[in-house]
Amino acid sequence: MQLFKCGRCDQVLYFENTECVRCGAKLGFLPERVALSALEPDGAAWVAHERPGVRYRFCRNWEHSACNWMLPAEDPSPYCRACRHNRTIPHLGDDARLQAWRRIEVAKRRLFYTLLRLRLPTPTVDSGDPEPLSFDFLADPADGSRVMTGHDNGHITIALSEADDPTREAARVAMGELYRTLLGHFRHEIGHYYWDRLVRDAGEAELARFRALFGDDREDYGEALQRYYANGAPEGWQDTHVSRYATMHAWEDWAETWAHYLHIVDTLEMAAAFGIRIAPDIADDPAMEADISFDPHRVADIGRLIEAWLPLTYAVNSLNRAMGQPDLYPFAIAPPVAEKMAYIHALIRRAGRLPA
Numbered sequence: 001m002q003l004f005k006c007g008r009c010d011q012v013l014y015f016e017n018t019e020c021v022r023c024g025a026k027l028g029f030l031p032e033r034v035a036l037s038a039l040e041p042d043g044a045a046w047v048a049h050e051r052p053g054v055r056y057r058f059c060r061n062w063e064h065s066a067c068n069w070m071l072p073a074e075d076p077s078p079y080c081r082a083c084r085h086n087r088t089i090p091h092l093g094d095d096a097r098l099q100a101w102r103r104i105e106v107a108k109r110r111l112f113y114t115l116l117r118l119r120l121p122t123p124t125v126d127s128g129d130p131e132p133l134s135f136d137f138l139a140d141p142a143d144g145s146r147v148m149t150g151h152d153n154g155h156i157t158i159a160l161s162e163a164d165d166p167t168r169e170a171a172r173v174a175m176g177e178l179y180r181t182l183l184g185h186f187r188h189e190i191g192h193y194y195w196d197r198l199v200r201d202a203g204e205a206e207l208a209r210f211r212a213l214f215g216d217d218r219e220d221y222g223e224a225l226q227r228y229y230a231n232g233a234p235e236g237w238q239d240t241h242v243s244r245y246a247t248m249h250a251w252e253d254w255a256e257t258w259a260h261y262l263h264i265v266d267t268l269e270m271a272a273a274f275g276i277r278i279a280p281d282i283a284d285d286p287a288m289e290a291d292i293s294f295d296p297h298r299v300a301d302i303g304r305l306i307e308a309w310l311p312l313t314y315a316v317n318s319l320n321r322a323m324g325q326p327d328l329y330p331f332a333i334a335p336p337v338a339e340k341m342a343y344i345h346a347l348i349r350r351a352g353r354l355p356a
């Protein structure tokens with residue numbers, strides 16, 4: 001993520017802002033410019049400082065304080081680039097569900113920010129694509145059963161209960177996870193979606209490369225799941241996998257590693273935006289130092305990402321401990337995990353037609 005600037009008064013703006021705190025300008029995000037812009041009213045439409053000459057309107061979900069993205073005034077869809085993928089949203093007459101949905105939308109927009117920056121395809125249901133991307137945000141039904149967060153052929157379901165902090169934290173502890181967030185769910189589930197597109201649909205040669213790194217995706221998923229819940233992750237999982245859950249099945253290893261790749265790219269961009277450099281006085285060790293003055297979405301060499309990421313995690317984890325908080329990034333990236341990330345990095349760069 002980056003920092004933005006108010007085009008009217010130069011105030012620094014954050015991605016979720018809807019109004020400039022200094023000059024009061026209304027703000028909207030222009031996905032085609034990947035920019036948050038100050039807006040001036042123009043009749044029933046808006047003109048953006050970041051792109052004068054185009055008349056805009058807000059996404060329909062703006063009316064529910066659930067979106068700050070814009071679309072050209074003449075666009076036939078009522079919804080922005082991110083919200084037109086919503087297939088099911090909760091009943092908005094229920095205030096608790098409305099609040100939960102807003103939190104989900106915040107995480108979803110952050111996901112889409114990264115997809116836009118990486119130029120990954122996000123086909124809508126009416127695009128004619130054989131596997132369009134859509135979202136169901138579902139509350140648990142009244143019969144006591146639970147909605148499962150997951151991915152199925154382009155449909156991503158996020159359980160609304162995951163937006164409730166105590167519920168999500170209880171699930172995290174019960175599953176022995178080190179990290180569980182709404183944004184993490186989006187980054188994980190979208191990983192399954194891009195596995196379909198970038199690996200499965202790319203043919204046997206790609207599948208063979210995938211299997212050499214992540215294992216055999218043809219393994220029975222139900223059995224793998226049962227084994228994982230009965231026995232947990234094998235001893236020494238940290239040497240080969242980024243998380244315990246990644247050991248469950250090749251698909252989960254891919255989705256977990258994919259999610260971490262997005263964590264790293266997005267967090268490094270934010271560090272770069274703040275001009276963060278890591279250079280501890282006490283150490284004379286290049287492995288402890290990082291100069292993050294690059295755009296992580298455009299770096300061809302994955303080594304630069306990992307070499308910047310590790311010192312940054314030492315620093316931010318130490319900052320969190322100083323505040324009595326859990327580590328910001330409670331994971332290690334062993335060499336086999338870095339190899340899997342390099343594979344994902346290469347596939348993303350090919351898919352987004354970014355220079356190799």
Ligand SMILES: [Zn+2]
Nearest residue numbers: 006009020023
């Ligand atoms: Zn301003």
Ligand SMILES: [Zn+2]
Nearest residue numbers: 059067080083
């Ligand atoms: Zn929207």
Ligand SMILES: [Zn+2]
Nearest residue numbers: 188192252255
């Ligand atoms: Zn998964």
